[in-house]
Amino acid sequence: MAASLVGSNPKILSLNSVASATGLRTATVLQAQDIWRDFGGVIAVAGATINVPRGRITGLIGPNGAGKSTLVNIISGAIKPRSGVITFEGVDITAEAAHRIAHRGLVRTFQLSSEFGRLTVLENLLVAAPHQVGESLIGAVLGKRYWQNQEAALVHQARELLIRFGMSAKEEEYAENLSGGQRRLVEIMRALMAKPKLLLLDEPLAGVNPSLGQEILGYLEALRDDGLTMLMIEHDLAAVERVCNPVIVMAQGKVLAQGTLNDLRNQQEVLDAYFIG
Amino acid sequence: MSSAFQFYVTTLLIYAGVDILAAWGLNLQFGTAGLLSFAFIVFQAAGAYTAGVLALGPQTDNGGYQHYIGGYALPFPIPILAAMAVGAVIAVPIGLIALRRLRSDYQAVALLVVSIIASSIATNETELFNGAAGISLVPHPLADQFGGDLLTYQWFYVGFTAAVCLVAYLIVHRVTHSPLGRAFRAMRDNEQAASALAKDITGLRLLAFAIGGALGALSGAILVLFIGTWAPSAWLYPETFVLLAAIIVGGTNNSLGTVVGVLLVPIGFAEGSRFLPEIGHPGLIDAGQWIAIGLMLLIFLWFRPQGILPERKHRYANDGRLVTVLDELAGWLRRSLALIQRSSR
Numbered sequence: 001m002a003a004s005l006v007g008s009n010p011k012i013l014s015l016n017s018v019a020s021a022t023g024l025r026t027a028t029v030l031q032a033q034d035i036w037r038d039f040g041g042v043i044a045v046a047g048a049t050i051n052v053p054r055g056r057i058t059g060l061i062g063p064n065g066a067g068k069s070t071l072v073n074i075i076s077g078a079i080k081p082r083s084g085v086i087t088f089e090g091v092d093i094t095a096e097a098a099h100r101i102a103h104r105g106l107v108r109t110f111q112l113s114s115e116f117g118r119l120t121v122l123e124n125l126l127v128a129a130p131h132q133v134g135e136s137l138i139g140a141v142l143g144k145r146y147w148q149n150q151e152a153a154l155v156h157q158a159r160e161l162l163i164r165f166g167m168s169a170k171e172e173e174y175a176e177n178l179s180g181g182q183r184r185l186v187e188i189m190r191a192l193m194a195k196p197k198l199l200l201l202d203e204p205l206a207g208v209n210p211s212l213g214q215e216i217l218g219y220l221e222a223l224r225d226d227g228l229t230m231l232m233i234e235h236d237l238a239a240v241e242r243v244c245n246p247v248i249v250m251a252q253g254k255v256l257a258q259g260t261l262n263d264l265r266n267q268q269e270v271l272d273a274y275f276i277g
Numbered sequence: 278m279s280s281a282f283q284f285y286v287t288t289l290l291i292y293a294g295v296d297i298l299a300a301w302g303l304n305l306q307f308g309t310a311g312l313l314s315f316a317f318i319v320f321q322a323a324g325a326y327t328a329g330v331l332a333l334g335p336q337t338d339n340g341g342y343q344h345y346i347g348g349y350a351l352p353f354p355i356p357i358l359a360a361m362a363v364g365a366v367i368a369v370p371i372g373l374i375a376l377r378r379l380r381s382d383y384q385a386v387a388l389l390v391v392s393i394i395a396s397s398i399a400t401n402e403t404e405l406f407n408g409a410a411g412i413s414l415v416p417h418p419l420a421d422q423f424g425g426d427l428l429t430y431q432w433f434y435v436g437f438t439a440a441v442c443l444v445a446y447l448i449v450h451r452v453t454h455s456p457l458g459r460a461f462r463a464m465r466d467n468e469q470a471a472s473a474l475a476k477d478i479t480g481l482r483l484l485a486f487a488i489g490g491a492l493g494a495l496s497g498a499i500l501v502l503f504i505g506t507w508a509p510s511a512w513l514y515p516e517t518f519v520l521l522a523a524i525i526v527g528g529t530n531n532s533l534g535t536v537v538g539v540l541l542v543p544i545g546f547a548e549g550s551r552f553l554p555e556i557g558h559p560g561l562i563d564a565g566q567w568i569a570i571g572l573m574l575l576i577f578l579w580f581r582p583q584g585i586l587p588e589r590k591h592r593y594a595n596d597g598r599l600v601t602v603l604d605e606l607a608g609w610l611r612r613s614l615a616l617i618q619r620s621s622r
Contacts, residue, residue, distance in 0.1 A: 099473075117466050
């Protein structure tokens with residue numbers, strides 16, 4: 001599985017290897033420091049600090065209302081923090097717009113399925129590819145001859161992903177007609193088409209049947225083995241235990257602890273806030 | 278065909294061309310990019326006014342009875358090209374006011390308000406827009422080449438409008454069937470997700486607004502140069518709803534569906550009612566027209582929201598090429614022939 005996914009997303013490896021060769025790689029891909037955010041007086045994130053290490057799947061767990069999704073929304077630029085600093089690959093991205101952050105390679109999926117309903121599955125993947133020459137007005141008006149070669153390469157790349165994720169039969173289906181689990185797969189494939197350096201996964205197993213859930217975890221492990229860094233919010237602790245290391249626990253907007261899930265199980269503060277309720 | 282009938286047919290064809298151009302512009306904004314552009318009439322009116330005042334001579338002409346900006350008596354086709362540029366340019370401030378920070382439902386309200394404000398200003402500003410009277414005696418482009426033969430000129434204008442429609446169709450088709458069109462549709466379906474995939478939503482909205490605005494302005498320019506007059510009372514926001522009804526009835530984000538919608542709604546209803554017998558008090562038929570258009574819109578929204586010709590699914594061939602209508606037609610013919618051959622054996 002690992003080898004096959006490398007083939008479908010060569011940019012991830014090439015970028016990492018370039019960075020590695022030039023000595024630019026640091027152990028931490030993303031740092032969020034002392035992040036604060038409130039909504040009409042209700043504090044959602046209260047001074048949270050997290051570090052996301054390279055090449056691993058970092059788990060982010062916590063009870064409902066802990067501020068996990070808000071933190072991911074802040075990191076991805078969907079909402080702005082009241083204070084705090086976010087650096088991605090050493091660059092301060094705190095004030096950047098969501099699309100600029102995505103442009104840097106920080107790509108996310110959503111808690112609720114966010115497929116483009118009236119686009120086919122294949123189009124959902126194609127639209128995510130960065131740097132498309134046909135996405136400018138001039139490129140579009142110049143016509144197919146101008147962008148067809150790039151488009152054909154992207155279609156090939158997207159079809160490879162569809163094969164790897166067992167979704168080829170659904171290529172021409174409108175995304176709005178897919179099941180919940182299939183939509184999750186489309187979202188993950190779409191994020192991969194965006195050539196991420198860091199993938200933020202907001203509850204990727206929500207609403208997915210257990211066997212497809214295991215499949216998705218297998219894909220994520222393979223991507224991790226290919227060198228992709230991920231930050232994953234998930235409530236299913238068995239899934240977190242299987243793929244995430246380290247695991248960050250949040251409660252009431254703060255980071256309570258960080259470590260392996262086994263270590264965390266022995267910490268009273270974590271038990272009180274999360275495992276017991 | 279009698280001359281009178283030819284005058285009627287040519288006028289109708291030009292009106293149809295104007296409405297088709299406008300509806301393509303609105304369809305790009307609404308059907309493709311998902312922007313509820315309730316201020317669309319502003320683009321049309323601005324384009325019409327621009328073309329009119331650039332084609333007109335100085336204000337002192339004709340006894341100086343009307344006031345307007347410009348009056349440069351520019352030759353054809355400069356007034357039309359300038360109108361398109363104005364349509365695209367005014368999309369930016371309107372878009373920045375209405376589209377930048379607001380949610381889509383509030384965008385619709387903001388754009389409606391923009392439309393009402395614009396028509397109020399035009400109606401009450403007598404120095405710049407000549408107030409409610411508007412402008413008149415706009416010269417017809419190239420009319421001097423026809424030596425007063427009005428009927429030939431009418432047919433020439435039909436041909437010109439058709440040629441403009443053809444070029445506009447090719448451009449709209451290229452945009453909607455390109456990666457840019459796909460990005461517009463992605464934004465329409467889920468803005469937040471599109472933004473998370475590095476799509477600049479504000480930029481895409483403004484671009485869709487500017488392209489649609491330029492098309493709307495082009496339609497207004499062609500109309501005003503044909504009829505020779507422009508008055509704010511003829512460019513009010515309900516006209517946008519007629520175009521919107523045409524798009525929904527014909528099929529959103531389908532350029533050919535839009536043509537069908539225009540032929541049915543603004544052209545079909547307006548002309549159909551002309552042949553109805555006089556009933557009730559004067560104006561009843563006109564009111565009935567609006568009711569009929571409204572009912573038709575409701576019926577389609579309830580029972581066939583995708584319209585008569587729904588949005589085409591974008592399929593890709595094995596070599597990664599987008600499958601065209603002609604490809605699909607050829608495939609259908611091949612399958613039909615094979616079926617006939619099998620059944621004849």
